[in-house]
Amino acid sequence: MEQLRIGVIGLGWRAGFTKYWHQPGGRSVVVAGADIRADRLEKFRERVNPEAYVTLDYRELLERSDIDAIVVTSPDHCHAEHAVAALQAGKHVYCEKPLSITVDGCDRILEAWRESGKQFMIGFNMRYMNMYRTMKEIIDSGDIGEVKAVWVRHFVGLGSDYYYHSWHGSSRNTTSLLLQKASHDIDIIHWLTGRYAAKVSAFGGVDYFGGDKPNDLTCPACAEKETCPEAKTGPLVQCAFREEVDVEDNSMVLMELEGGIKASYMQCQFTPDYERNYTIIGTRGRIENNEREQKVYLKSRISHTWRDLSDRVYDIKQAEGSHNGADPKICDDFVAMILDGKEPVAPPLAGRMSVAVGCAATESMRAGGMVVPVKPAELWMSGSSAPLLRT
Secondary structure, eight states: OOSEEEEEEOOSGGGGGGGGGOBTTTTEEEEEEEOSOHHHHHHHHHHTOTTOEEESOTHHHHHOTTOOEEEEOSOGGGHHHHHHHHHHTTOEEEEESSSOSSHHHHHHHHHHHHHHOOOEEEEOGGGGSHHHHHHHHHHHHTTTOSEEEEEEEEEOTTHIIIIITSGGGSHHHHSOHHHHTTHHHHHHHHHHHTOOEEEEEEEEEOOSSOOSBOTTOBGGGOTTTTTOTTOOOSSOOBOTTBTTOOSOSEEEEEEEEGGGOEEEEEEESSOSSOEEEEEEEESSEEEEEETTTTEEEEEEOOOSSGGGGOOEEEEOOOOSSTTTTHHHHHHHHHHHHHHHOOOOSSOHHHHHHHHHHHHHHHHHHTTTSOOEEOOOTHHHHTTOOSOOOOO
8 A cells, every 4th residue: 555545434523634634645534424414425525635525424435435434523522432443444544632532442452453454543632742742752751750740730721612602512522521631631740750650539510600591692693792701603502501501610639649649630621721731750859831821841869879969940832733733743653653553642542531531530529539540441452463553
């Protein structure tokens, strides 16, 4: 195979990044797309490939012999159905995060992958961002010593735009934003430390969004649209204060990772700004990022070595492409994985473990903060012949 032929299931906003795969003179081409909404079919053609075959039934893509790989960018609660079906149809698969909204859904995907003999990649594009790759290199160099603690603050200043004006606001579609939104950050915690979380405790609540508005109310039809701070006129206009909203907009998670590493994650969906702040503390020092400044700061502690002589500042270089250049890079790696046998930066197991932590934290949060063990992958891996890899 010299050129990978790709079909896309789910043609909403996220499907726009599939344009990086459409390189008719290169190693991959997007040939088809499927979505249950007819209005998205032509938009997909306009954004990605004007000649793409489009359909309202994703099964038609799986039956086509001119499609080698499937990209799953459908809503979260559809990932398990679409990924499993694609693998069983003999297609390579790229699946957006979160892998599923349940651990069982993740395990069904991984089992289908194990049995298929095909390649599989989870869409953890934060592993491709220059900021977090720099932090990973610093940690792996030993400059801050052995990692003992990780603190993460996630300010989501566009919470209503991203989540509460749409299907994300209901737990039946997402489980919680500790899967949808935090799956990236949980994975980065796992990746930076090289350890998976073993148990969690969490607190959270629906502290701002939700309320008593009718579920069918939209912003353009609302009598309060001139004064409501969350009123929108774009494509996502469901009322953010409707009755069905039950997904926590303010949460904090404590984790104990393998090896005793302590980690915390805090997320708020109604802050005035949008920023991720990571602090990683080791036995020789700590690093902390600043996304606004695009810098990583390294502070050294007394160790009676050359490391005592200076602190350091890393200026992060900008990359072209969406998500700070991460999207084109992960697209290239998916092609290289299939055509060249390159190992993925994020192994399939990482997608499963991120969801497992999010589900355990959600259970804890809704039970008042009790400690909940993370469901280990070994419960279903016994006898598995396919390498799931680690980090």
